[in-house]
Amino acid sequence: xxxxxxxxxxxxxxxxxxxxxxxxxxxxxxxxxxxxxxxxxxxxxxxxxxxxxxxxxxxxxxxxxxxxxxxxxxxxxxxxxxxxxxxxxxxxxxxxxxxxxxxxxxxxxxxxxxxxxxxxxxxxxxxxxxxxxxxxxxxxxxxxxxxxxxxxxxxxxxxxxxxxxxxxxxxxxxxxxxxxxxxxxxxxxxxxxxxxxxxxxxxxxxxxxxxxxxxxxxxxxxxxxxxxxxxxxxxxxxxxxxxxxxxxxxxxxxxxxxxxxxxxxxxxxxxxxxxxxxxx
Amino acid sequence: xxxxxxxxxxxxxxxxxxxxxxxxxxxxxxxxxxxxxxxxxxxxxxxxxxxxxxxxxxxxxxxxxxxxxxxxxxxxxxxxxxxxxxxxxxxxxxxxxxxxxxxxxxxxx
Numbered sequence: 001x002x003x004x005x006x007x008x009x010x011x012x013x014x015x016x017x018x019x020x021x022x023x024x025x026x027x028x029x030x031x032x033x034x035x036x037x038x039x040x041x042x043x044x045x046x047x048x049x050x051x052x053x054x055x056x057x058x059x060x061x062x063x064x065x066x067x068x069x070x071x072x073x074x075x076x077x078x079x080x081x082x083x084x085x086x087x088x089x090x091x092x093x094x095x096x097x098x099x100x101x102x103x104x105x106x107x108x109x110x111x112x113x114x115x116x117x118x119x120x121x122x123x124x125x126x127x128x129x130x131x132x133x134x135x136x137x138x139x140x141x142x143x144x145x146x147x148x149x150x151x152x153x154x155x156x157x158x159x160x161x162x163x164x165x166x167x168x169x170x171x172x173x174x175x176x177x178x179x180x181x182x183x184x185x186x187x188x189x190x191x192x193x194x195x196x197x198x199x200x201x202x203x204x205x206x207x208x209x210x211x212x213x214x215x216x217x218x219x220x221x222x223x224x225x226x227x228x229x230x231x232x233x234x235x236x237x238x239x240x241x242x243x244x245x246x247x248x249x250x251x252x253x254x255x256x257x258x259x260x261x262x263x264x265x266x267x268x269x270x271x272x273x274x275x276x277x278x279x280x
Numbered sequence: 281x282x283x284x285x286x287x288x289x290x291x292x293x294x295x296x297x298x299x300x301x302x303x304x305x306x307x308x309x310x311x312x313x314x315x316x317x318x319x320x321x322x323x324x325x326x327x328x329x330x331x332x333x334x335x336x337x338x339x340x341x342x343x344x345x346x347x348x349x350x351x352x353x354x355x356x357x358x359x360x361x362x363x364x365x366x367x368x369x370x371x372x373x374x375x376x377x378x379x380x381x382x383x384x385x386x387x388x389x
Contacts, residue, residue: 009343009351012350013350016350046343046353047327047331049353050305050306050341050343050352050353051306051323051327053305053350053351053352053353054305054306054307054310054323054352055323056350057307058307058310061307061311067322068310068322068323069322069323069324069327070322070323070324070325071324072324073324075324076323076324076327076328079328079331080327080328080331082328083328083331083332083334083335084331084335085335
């Protein structure tokens with residue numbers, strides 16, 4: 001069965017449920033999809049479809065979702081997920097490439113802003129990869145908790161803590177970690193490295209967004225273009241020994257500041273949208 | 281001793297035995313367990329158990345058209361599942377006899 005067929009089968013099964021049970025099941029679905037992001041998508045969808053169909057039979061027998069599945073849907077979801085197969089190697093590779101691309105982006109931004117020549121450290125890249133991997137796991141867990149949260153503050157706090165800890169660790173890495181196994185990139189190759197990286201990261205993230213984040217529109221592409229554009233400009237000033245003019249500063253502040261605010265706003269909108277989906 | 285602790289040890293064998301008699305889907309299995317007196321069993325216990333049995337290779341789940349129309353996931357026992365069931369039956373017979381002997385001795389005391 002293709003992915004679209006799997007989703008269609010789940011939708012058909014959900015349509016047979018009562019409104020109340022559809023809401024109950026939407027929470028389980030959201031929780032299992034977000035907590036089960038490392039599990040095979042087809043296996044998760046297949047499991048949900050089978051459970052929805054059985055619930056439809058239970059409804060005909062006079063039961064609702066709580067009577068049929070019990071009072072611990074989160075525990076049930078966690079125990080089911082622990083038995084399902086992990087995502088396949090092609091998807092794991094795509095996720096790894098996505099994380100590695102973002103780590104490379106951060107390393108590039110830091111390296112582009114310092115020194116007469118751009119220095120890129122493999123050690124710092126590996127540490128960044130670890131920080132971002134842990135951060136993503138924390139963020140996905142926070143989103144999953146929204147399925148059963150009566151108020152948003154706790155999952156938002158979890159989200160903020162994950163971002164701050166991960167971001168803080170990444171910042172400390174770039175500022176203080178030793179630059180072991182470093183490569184020095186002289187001018188004009190530094191412009192090429194930044195330019196090619198923009199293309200590679202944008203194409204890579206677009207592919208990744210298509211696989212994993214289709215339902216939640218991903219604004220990261222715009223943010224990356226903004227950040228690497230700033231890196232290119234910074235590199236140009238360092239290479240030519242010139243400084244930013246006041247006019248340039250205003251344009252950059254407006255573009256970068258406005259873009260960053262739009263990015264944060266879009267992410268918050270996704271958080272609210274996900275919370276609404278779980279409580280419809 | 282709580283019933284849940286005793287139940288955890290035997291539920292897997294009971295589910296294998298029911299599936300071994302005929303292929304079943306989740307709701308049908310639940311009804312069968314309730315008919316046998318396991319009325320406290322809910323989906324939150326059964327579905328993780330079915331996922332575990334499938335992962336272990338004791339059962340396979342296949343989507344099939346049902347008489348009522350919508351596809352359902354039917355579980356059947358694999359060869360390994362039959363061996364697991366036979367092992368459970370042997371262990372149950374042994375433990376059952378041992379517990380009965382202890383209880384008989386306790387009653388005489």
